[in-house]
Every structure is written in structure tokens, then in C-alpha cells.
Amino acid sequence: MKNRAVKYFLISLVGTLFLGCTDLEEDPVGILAPESLFKTPKDVQTAIFGAYGWIASERLYGRQFVTALLLRGDMADIGDRGTPAERQQVNDFNMDDNNNMVRQFWPYWYQTISAVNAAISGAEGLGLPENEGNPLIAEARFVRAFSYYHLVRTFGDIPYLDRFITDPTSVKDISKTSAATVYQNIIADLQFAKQWLPDQQPNSVRSRPSKGTAAAYLASVYLTLADYQKSYAEAKFVIDNEAKFGYGLVADFQDLFRAPEPNNLKEHLFAIDFLGQQNGGGGANDDIMPPMTGVRGADAPRSGWSVAVPSMAVYNTWDSRDYRKQVSFTDSILIKGILQPYTVFDNTKRPHIAKYARYAGNSNTEGRYSDHNYAAMRYAEVLLIAAEALTEVNGGPNAEAIGYINQIRSRARNWAGKQTSFPEDVNSGLSKDAFINLVLEERRLELAFEYKRWYDIKRRKLGQAAFTGPNSLEPHPNFDPNRDYLMPLPRIELQVNPNLGPQNPGY
Template sequence: MLSISACADLNEKPIGVFAPETFFKTRKDVETAVLGAYGVIASENLFGRQFICALQFRGDMVDIGNRATSAERIQMNDFNMDSNNGMVTKFWPQWFQAINAANSAEAGGMSLGLSEAEINPLIAEAKFIRAFSYYHLVRNFGDLPYIDFAVTDPASLKTTSKTPEAEIYAGIKADLEFAKKWLPNTQKNNIRTRPTAGTAAAYLASVHLTLGEFQEAYAEAKFVIDNKALFGYELEADYEDNFKGSIANSLKETIFAFDFLGQQNVGGNNDDSLVPMVLVLNLTGGYGVSVPSMNVYDNWDARDYRKKVSFIDTLMVDGVAHPYSDFSTKRPHIGKWARDFGNGNAIGRYSDHNFSDFRYAEVLLIAAEALGEISGSTDEAVGYLNQIRARARNWAGTQTDFPADVAPGMTGGDFIDLVMEDRRLELAFEWKRWYDIKRRDMGKEVFTGPNSLEPHDNFDSSRDYLMPLPASELRINPNLAPNNPGY
């Protein structure tokens, strides 16, 4: 969107902007545009590193390890960035490139004059990508321009103003409802890197949960759960399998992910740089940047298999075991994605990972939380949570007795607290924690409270729940002013 004008002289003919009515001739052209949007998101600036690492840094589960890293990352982590932050200026325009690709695909599909049955599944996929992109954007920036049409003249956007959050969420829900109606129940070869009706319903459940619309969140989550066989969803028996690049394409727990192809990089897309961000600096050649605080490790019960999977606290190098006291940052590092990245280079870059943005486990947690808000810790609500806990008791085939099942009858608030704690552990380091902190207004508690895992005394809920719009965008279009509070 605005990035198109930010990267081009508006007196010149913009490159990469086309008119849907002239470019799109066949259904295949529409599909090509849809697939191109995935390529934009599977880039170093978004799901390859910058955006998902920013979400990790904002939460209380990942701290900066190697503080010789770039200042933009430290600022993101420490809640002291301004509107020139380099991470924001990288991922903001990339999101709008994906949105414009989706908008163009939608407009192109509508221009072909095909029947609904022929074209609506692809239009639904374009709408899903737009909803997916805006769902991430609105949670981080609040009010921002909502563009749901193909941009053929970047100069026309110089006067675009911000759209209220409520209107953006309305657009997101409308797009997901359309996607749920028209997307197939499964994709060819049962791949999870293109959405299905189940994917759309799962994201609808998440959107409603974010907005505190618990009845609707429960209904959508229940729809996915009741139809899990139709969509091919189930919890993987071994929790660790979710984070193995070598089997990423066969995981039934994945609801939606971005596919990275090992040892391939095309024009900045398909660039997985998350793995080196979490690898130990001095012993593997990784960057050692995204590293949990010691409190996160110390406060996690060692009987929980998810702790073993989520951390590397001892590293074997050339047959020698190195405890974390030998690491450059003397703390246990993230183990997810680091042990098995499939085909990649020596430090895991350009891996085979499919980085999942949604797992079936989260659907169960949404159902438990939403139903807990509606009717408390009923047998049904507790049952969803206990499915997560039962899987956590499986240590790669060996059954244990921790964490124990939860019994019904807890007070409503206590049950919700328990669900939130299980979300923190189940989804550790998966860029979900920040969204939970924000939607539950837990920032002051988790960053400045006595039990803080990653203390930041400067956290300010009036400022830090939103990121700043890039200063470069406000210079191009003053109608975007004022920036978010505090920037």
C-alpha cells in the first residue's frame, strides 16, 4: 500500500503495479497472484525473521541474549523504540505488499466473469490473506489505513487516512466469513500452507476472542473441534514433532503455516532466519539473539515435557556436552525449531520449517477460555484443557503423571488464569504471548509486577500496547498523523 509510494518516485512509472482488468485473463492468473502473496509473507521481513521476532521480543518469554545485536531489536524488546525503529520500517511495507497482492487477486478474479463455484474459492483465499494480514497489523498498530481494493496508482494513496480499529475488525470478520463459506475443507495433498474452511473458522475464533466476543469465539472453535476429522486436524502425539522441519509437511496439528523450502532463496522470499536467531552464538555460529530470561526457565516445572522441548540447556558439540554456563549468553536457549530444521545451511538459515501461525492445540485453548468466560469451568471447558495436558504428559512415548488433569468446579477467574498459564507454556516462543498480554491487559502485571519473568519497569500501557506508525509513512502522508500515543 503506502510502501509502494514510499519506495518509488511518484513522478516515475511505479514498478510492480498493474491493472487487474488487463493482467488477469484466466483463473490460473488469479491463483498466481494468490501464491505471490504467500511469497511476500514468507520473507525475511515477516515470517522469516523480522515480524515474528518482534512479537517474541514484545512478550515476556523472550529477551535479548546477545546485546551486541542491532539497536532496533533492543529497542523493540526494551519498550524504548520510536517511530524510526528499523524493525517496524521493514515489516510495515511488507504487510501492505501482501495486502495489495490479495486485493489485486480478488479484483482480477471478479473481473473474469466466471461462476461463483469456479472463482469464489480463489477469491476467498485472497480475502483470507487480507484478513490474516490486517489481523496482525491491527493488533500492533490500532487505527491504520484499511485498503480492500487493488491499488493501480500509488499516488492516490498520498491522502489516505487511518481507519478506526472497529471498522478494520469488521472487515477482517467479513473476509473470514466469506472464506469459511467458500474455501475447501482440505487443500490438495492436505497441505496446511493454504487455508481451508477450518482455517478461516479457527481465525474467526481467535478474532472473536481478541474482541472479548466469547460466545462467538466458542461457537467457531466448537465448529472446528466438531469437524476436526473433516478438516484433518488432531494433536500430534509427540509435542516436539510440531517443531521438526524434516516432517513439517505431514503435521496434522498445523492449521495454517508458511512454507520455507530448504536451501532455496528467491529475491528475499523463502528466507528463514529465525533459526539462527535462537541458536547459541559461540558454539553453533548462530546469532544468540532471541533468548529467554533465566526466570522463564527457572519458573517452568521440570516435569513438563514442553519445557524439555522448548529449551536447549545442554548442547552437544563434537560429542562434548556443554551446559548453558558454556553458552555465550549463559542462559538456556530456545529449543523449538533448533534441533531439526531439515535441509538448511549450517546455522539453520533457509530451513525446511513450516512456521505455524495456528495449531489445533490453540483451538482447544480458545474453546476452553471462551467457554470458561461464558459458564465457568464446566466439564466441557475443562475437557478441552485436559486434552492439552494429556499430550504434555507424553515424553516421546513414555507416559508421565504431570501436568495432572484439571477437575471441574474451579471459580471462573481461577480457571481463566489456569488457561492463560497453559497458553503461555503450550505456545511458548511462538509469537502468541504478546497478543495474550495485550488482549488481557496484563502488561503492568507481567513486566512490572513482583513475579515478572522479564522485568521492564518502563512499560507503559498507554503507549506500549501499540507500535508506532513508521515516521517515513507520516512524512509521505501527513493524513496519517497523529502517530500512536507516546511516539
């Protein structure tokens, strides 16, 4: 669905109108007329599908952006120190405002936003009845919210555009919008999406959002803002309607990371869909996360580059009775036809991430151009959100909150069909703080290497404990909470438009 749209006309046209365009004054692009681009609802849908194509690109979910999130947290470190310095800067908290990872993924998020802003304008211009036009607009507004939600958590105050730019010169002097206002706009988009999206997309495909997807992201946004009552209400709405939305936990945790996952995997609320052995211009459909996390020197098809590799502390502190540890790590692999332990891996003698490299499906010999459907939101995360938010609302855990955690732990006891006794159910009697810490730890394990940990560290202000504390899994004594919870805006953008200043603190 999505990749078919990548080759269409629209995104290449509107995606470069904003940011990264360094010659607006010298060589301005002509004014665009939206009425000439959008003649039918299908044209609008093409623009939306094209936005999904930007997300499923090497610059965003294929490598650059998600690798930055992965390295920023305390679950993955640099393995091969011969990797480009830009990655080491992100991981080691010494990046500057010219970091090449940021320079690559920043404009792609805005190209995604440009595409859906064009789609919204096009849908509004068709004069369709509400029941035809608003679901199209709702899907585009969800994608816009999804994009800005990543940007605002990464950079704080950012340029915010919610309209189709027909004249590039009109935004050449744009300034930043406060993070608080960006969040208000994200919530408004998600509320509209929740109202107008269907309960399920055709064929229950999960690479397009549904009503439940929008509610789940509202729950996540409210959790980030510490509005726990609203977060719980949205998560509970999803849980109470799981049958209507077709949601639930898959029985075997490994099946979540076995490409090609079906397009209607019930635990996926929103998935970024890559198609095996296909790619296009601009890094479209180029998934490089299997080789980025795979073992250098291993036999094909599971060889890799040993770039993002967990520290030994991450591996050693994870109880080996937990099936999720087996699914999440590769601690032995075939090298020249012989099964070898991590102690003799060629490059980085540590267990590697297995979630993406183990079963990359139809891909090349290093797992690149994989078949993965990457879960941007899983039903398990909704349960975790509900447990955390409800505990904050009540001032402590109750049976309902504990029950959500126990659902996840019950699934973790299923070792590919064999029932075990670990992890045990959580019992009552924990204090509020103890239970919140338990939920955060459960998130760290359940969602390991799924690009969530950095956001948890940021929203709970755990950086000093995570990187400088005695129990640090990945020590970085230079972590500075006054600087490192945000990344720098790209230097080139401030050079082109000084109104985007000031730069984030410390850069």
C-alpha cells in the same frame, strides 16, 4: 507450491504501489489495467501464491516481524547485547518511530495485501461461475484478513485498502481507518472464506487455508474482541468437524518442531512453509529464526547468534516434569565436540529456545534457510480458545472447558512414547478467574515462543503485571500501558503522507 510463485511477475509489480513509495508525486507509476494481468484462474492463483511468498520472507515470518513479536512478550529477552539497537528498543520498550524493524516489516504486510487485492480484482474480472471464482476470492480474502489481523493488533488504527490500486496517486493522501472498522472488515473476509473455502486443500496441504482455518481465525478474532459467545461458537465448529477437516493433536509434541514437517501435519490449521536451502530476492524464503534463537559458539548445524533468549526466570519457573519444557529449550549443546551445559555457553549463559534451532532440517550450518513449516495456527490453540471463551460465557468452567485443557495436558504427558503423570488433569471446582488464569498459563507454555504471548498480554491488558509486577519473568519498569500496547507507525510514512497522523500515543 508457494516458493515456485515467488519468482513470478505480479507481486513485484503491485507490491510497491502503496506505502514506502516516497516519490509518488515526483515520479508516479503508470496506471495498471487488471484485465491485462489476469487472463485465467491460474493467474489469480499465482498472485495468491505470491502473497504466501511475501509472508514466508525474512521481513515477516523469516525474522523481522516474528522477532518483534517474540521480543515484545515476556518469554524471550535479548541475549547478545551486541545485536542491533533496533531489536533492543523493541524488547526494552524504548523504541521510537524510526525503528528499523518496523520500517522493514510494515511495507511487506502491505505488499502482501496488495497482492491479494490484485487477485480478488482479477478473479472478479474473469466472470467465473460462483463455484469457481468464489473459492479463489475466499483464499485471497483469508490472506488479507490474516495480514490485517497482525497489523491492527500491532498498530491499532491503520490504513485499510480492500481494492486493487491501479493508480498509485489515488492513495497518496489516504488516512487511517479505525481499528474497530478494520476488525469488522477482517471478520467479513473470514466469514466469506469460511463459506467458500474447501474442507481440505488438495493433498491436505496446510500452507493454504481451508474452511476450518477461517473458522479458527474467526474464533481468535472474536476472542481478541472479547466477543466470547461468537468465539466459542467458531472454535466449537472447528472441534465438532475435526474429522472432516483432518485436524487433531499430534501424539509427540516434538514432532511439531522437527523440520521438515509434512505439509499435511494434522495439528497445523495454517502453516508458513519454508523450503530448505532455497531463497530469492527481497528475502524470499529466507528463514533466519533458527540462528536468531540458536546458541552462539555451538557446533554446526546448531550454532546460532543468541539474539532472542529466554530469561532464567522463564526457564526456572517451568516445571521440569513437563515434556514441553524439554522440547522448548536447549540447556546443553555440543561445543567443540563436547556436550556443555548452558552455564558455559560462549555468549549468553542461559538456556536457549530449541523449537526452531534443534531440528532445522535441510539448512545451512547455522540453521538458516530452514525446512520449517511454522504453525501460525494449531489445533491445540483452538482447544485453548474454546476453553477460555466458554468459561467467559458460562461465568465459570464446566466439564467441557476443562476437557479441552485436559486434552492438551494428556498429550504433554507423552515423553516421546513414554507415558508420564505430569501435567495432571485439571479438576473441577476452580473459580472463573482461577480457571481463566490457568488457561492463559497453559497458552504461555503450550504456545511458548510461537509469537502468541505478546498478543495475549495485549488483549488481556497484562502488561503491568508481566513487566512491572513482583512475579515478572522479564522486568521492564518503564513499561507504559498508555504507549506500549501499540508500536509506532513508521516515521517515513507520516512524512510522506501527513494524513496518516496522528502518531500513536507516546511516540
